[in-house]
Amino acid sequence: MFPLKDDNPSRTTPVFTIAIIVVNVLVFLYQFSLEVGGREGARAAESFIREFGLVPCRLTGACHGSPDLPSPVLTIFTSMFMHGGWFHVGGNMLYLGIFGNNIEDTLGHVRYLLFYLASGVAAALAQVAMGPTSDVPMVGASGAVSGVLGAYLLLFPHAHVTTLIILGFFFRVVKIPALVVLGFWIVLQVLNGLGSFGARGGVAFFAHIGGFLAGIGLLFVLRPRGRARAP
Numbered sequence: 001m002f003p004l005k006d007d008n009p010s011r012t013t014p015v016f017t018i019a020i021i022v023v024n025v026l027v028f029l030y031q032f033s034l035e036v037g038g039r040e041g042a043r044a045a046e047s048f049i050r051e052f053g054l055v056p057c058r059l060t061g062a063c064h065g066s067p068d069l070p071s072p073v074l075t076i077f078t079s080m081f082m083h084g085g086w087f088h089v090g091g092n093m094l095y096l097g098i099f100g101n102n103i104e105d106t107l108g109h110v111r112y113l114l115f116y117l118a119s120g121v122a123a124a125l126a127q128v129a130m131g132p133t134s135d136v137p138m139v140g141a142s143g144a145v146s147g148v149l150g151a152y153l154l155l156f157p158h159a160h161v162t163t164l165i166i167l168g169f170f171f172r173v174v175k176i177p178a179l180v181v182l183g184f185w186i187v188l189q190v191l192n193g194l195g196s197f198g199a200r201g202g203v204a205f206f207a208h209i210g211g212f213l214a215g216i217g218l219l220f221v222l223r224p225r226g227r228a229r230a231p
Contacts, residue, residue, distance in 0.1 A: 008159040014101035027081045028089045053137030054079040060132040080120040082139040092141045099152040111222045119147020119214045126210025143207040147215030153182040
């Protein structure tokens with residue numbers, strides 16, 4: 001189930017949603033440019049991820065890196081704008097582009113930026129809590145984007161989302177309520193998260209879950225009165 005677009009136009013230009021997408025793409029293109037340099041490039045790309053990705057054990061103090069590395073707290077934010085591959089960045093930016101504009105429209109530009117970053121922080125801390133001694137760098141906007149999905153589900157459960165459904169060799173494009181699309185998504189994250197206990201690396205499912213729940217909670221704190229609307 002892959003969302004393609006929603007039938008829920010925003011009233012304002014989503015300037016921060018667009019800016020976040022641009023920054024994520026530019027950072028990823030820089031990462032990719034490092035990788036094309038052969039073995040040295042691959043090492044440079046790995047060093048870049050280790051330097052600016054969030055390493056849980058560094059944040060919790062269970063391990064220590066070089067004093068020349070950025071503060072572990074800073075990497076909570078830098079890691080939000082880094083990705084592990086084309087599908088990773090493409091999927092995150094697709095979801096953000098579809099659902100972020102309506103949340104920015106509802107919250108207002110500055111509140112939305114705070115909401116996005118706070119969701120990302122909550123997501124990172126949730127994943128760190130599940131593996132505080134891990135030395136595997138965490139990267140990706142997934143946690144912050146998950147916050148956007150949680151808020152969208154709460155605000156616009158009946159908005160229609162044009163969705164690509166693939167069953168083996170057959171596929172179909174249908175319009176499905178956001179409640180179904182995003183409800184199905186979060187159920188998958190929970191099931192996969194429960195199945196990932198003890199796994200090293202891979203997808204940070206608990207960051208997705210933490211970000212999703214944070215987005216719902218932050219909505220009550222940051223939403224101005226009178227800004228909510230029906231799709």
